[in-house]
Structures are given as C-alpha cells and as structure tokens.
Amino acid sequence: MRLLIALVGTVGLGAILLALLILAHLTQKWEAVARSNSYYRLFYVAAALVGVASLVRVVRMGHLSPVVGPSIPSAQVLLYEPQSWFYLCFYYIPLATGLTISLWLTWRNWGWLLREQDS
Numbered sequence: 001m002r003l004l005i006a007l008v009g010t011v012g013l014g015a016i017l018l019a020l021l022i023l024a025h026l027t028q029k030w031e032a033v034a035r036s037n038s039y040y041r042l043f044y045v046a047a048a049l050v051g052v053a054s055l056v057r058v059v060r061m062g063h064l065s066p067v068v069g070p071s072i073p074s075a076q077v078l079l080y081e082p083q084s085w086f087y088l089c090f091y092y093i094p095l096a097t098g099l100t101i102s103l104w105l106t107w108r109n110w111g112w113l114l115r116e117q118d119s
Contacts, residue, residue, distance in 0.1 A: 006061045013054040013095075020047040020102055027109050042105050049098030056091045 024043030031038050 003061070006057070010054060010057050010061060013050060013057060016099075017047055017050050017054060020050060020098075023102070023106060027105070030109065039105060039109070042101055046098040046102040046105070049094040049101070053091050053095035053098070056087070060087070060091075 020043055024040050024047065027040040027043060028038075031040055
C-alpha cells in the first residue's frame with residue numbers, strides 16, 4: 001500500500017512538472033504577443049526544482065523500508081527517513097521554492113483573467 005501511495009505521489013509531481021512546462025510555453029507565446037517583460041524562464045527554473053524533488057521521491061521509492069542494522073550504517077539511514085536533512089534539502093525546499101515561484105509567476109502573468117475590468 002505504501003508503494004502505491006508513493007507511486008501515485010510521484011505521478012502527481014510529474015503532472016505538476018508537465019503543467020509548469022505547458023505554462024512556460026504559453027507564457028512565452030503570450031509575452032511575445034503582448035510585448036511585455038520576459039519572465040517565462042522562471043517557469044523552467046520552477047520546473048527544474050520540482051523535477052529535483054520528483055527524482056528524490058523516485059529514489060526514495062526504492063528504499064521505502066530500510067533495515068537498520070549492522071549492514072546499513074547510520075549515515076545511510078538518514079537518506080531514507082522523511083524527517084532527515086537530506087530529504088529536507090533535496091525534496092521539501094526545492095518543491096516549496098518551485099511551487100512558490102510558479103504561483104507568483106502565474107498570478108503575475110495570468111491574473112488579469114480573474115480580475116474585474118471596468119470598461
């Protein structure tokens with residue numbers, strides 16, 4: 001069951017990555033038409049950060065339940081625990097940073113669709 005949940009979570013991150021790439025392409029086209037400042041490259045940065053988080057999750061899927069004992073040193077066990085520094089630095093921080101960048105950029109570029117305009 002844990003493997004199924006981990007697999008679905010990884011597919012979800014892949015879907016977010018694909019959505020960010022589509023938004024980058026659409027924003028690039030829109031900024032070319034509107035002749036506005038070019039910030040679409042930040043979507044690619046956000047997609048790369050989400051990609052790093054996705055890769056760490058895939059690596060973690062292969063090691064869902066490590067056996068702690070004499071065969072695995074305690075330094076390696078830190079790679080597998082979700083509360084470890086490795087998981088914090090290479091999963092949570094890149095994921096949160098990438099999603100924050102994409103949220104800000106999406107609101108900046110596409111927020112006009114939600115705002116009321118007086119004509």
